[in-house]
């Protein structure tokens with residue numbers, strides 16, 4: 001690829017062709033409690049676990065998820081700023097996971113990253129012109145043309161090229177992020193990972209910076225992986241969206257499809273928890289109940305199952321949906337100790353107003369009620385979890401399904417067993 005021109009805009013971009021393919025990417029952090037701990041691998045943080053997706057040339061893939069779900073680790077591992085534990089990252093035709101030294105350095109020209117905090121990523125002692133020129137120097141590019149190119153880029157990102165000699169502190173937060181954009185563009189990359197680039201900015205400034213990023217994308221033929229915990233930002237900027245939970249992708253679809261036709265209970269919960277400007281219009285909060293489990297020991301099967309309102313009933317008990325809802329509520333609240341015990345009658349009235357189920361499921365519930373009444377919450381929790389939660393398909397198989405899209409033509413993937421053929425037609429699917 002030619003890097004010779006100062007004012008080059010996009011090269012011929014073949015939109016739709018895959019630029020980046022991430023296959024089974026995995027990153028575990030060792031907590032390192034000595035030799036035995038490492039040997040047993042029993043305290044590794046499973047920050048990213050078996051993640052697969054593509055990004056097409058010229059596309060923006062949004063990556064969204066709660067804090068701590070592994071977004072930044074995924075981004076850094078994609079760029080090989082972190083060593084992957086397993087998996088492959090194909091950029092163009094090369095597997096980054098197998099590259100090293102000079103080969104990797106050259107490849108990095110084409111892959112840049114922008115971070116959340118525009119302040120800390122700019123050296124306060126350097127003027128912004130030289131800051132933008134730094135990557136050109138580091139990669140030995142644009143010799144003799146660097147200042148001209150830096151001024152051109154400052155202008156492209158919406159700054160005054162005359163400000164080449166100013167220091168970062170002389171700019172506002174939004175302007176500093178524009179300097180970062182100019183620096184990321186310095187070596188004419190094809191791919192930019194944007195890690196919460198506008199999260200530290202006021203809403204109005206955020207929108208302006210996002211619009212500039214979109215304009216730059218068109219002009220320079222850029223491909224973005226755009227990370228944010230903010231769904232409205234993700235919706236604004238992305239062509240497709242990947243939703244991440246506890247180290248894994250749970251849903252991936254075109255933006256409109258994901259927002260209008262979400263197919264994973266976690267995505268639904270995220271969408272429902274978006275604060276709405278007018279509280280009279282609802283905007284349920286607290287739909288995401290319970291804590292995120294530890295990434296050291298994530299739940300088997302679907303990782304969201306311990307918080308999922310749609311946890312699927314174990315097949316073996318043949319429960320009605322109402323019976324399963326009662327058991328689920330009792331199991332969850334026993335586990336979280338979220339109800340006050342006020343005698344047997346009130347417990348039954350609260351959780352089983354229509355009585356407990358017949359058969360094996362019923363006797364398991366009855367014994368667990370006795371345990372709670374005898375103040376042995378641990379025994380009740382253990383029995384309910386082992387007999388019900390762990391027997392669900394959600395605990396036993398890792399889900400991955402392609403579902404029908406209602407909007408657009410692209411593939412819609414939802415990692416939820418509600419899309420299993422045997423379940424989608426049953427009471428569980430209602």
Ligand SMILES: Nc1ncnc2c1ncn2[C@@H]1O[C@H](COP(=O)(O)OP(=O)(O)OP(=O)(O)O)[C@@H](O)[C@H]1O
Nearest residue numbers: 029045047066067068069070071072073074229295
């Ligand atoms: N160097 C590290 N060593 C050990 N654990 C780590 C390390 N870096 C991240 N983690 C853990 O990996 C998990 C994923 O963290 P990560 O920062 O990737 O999440 P995130 O979704 O980007 O969160 P945020 O939005 O808050 O930045 C977390 O449990 C975090 O504590």
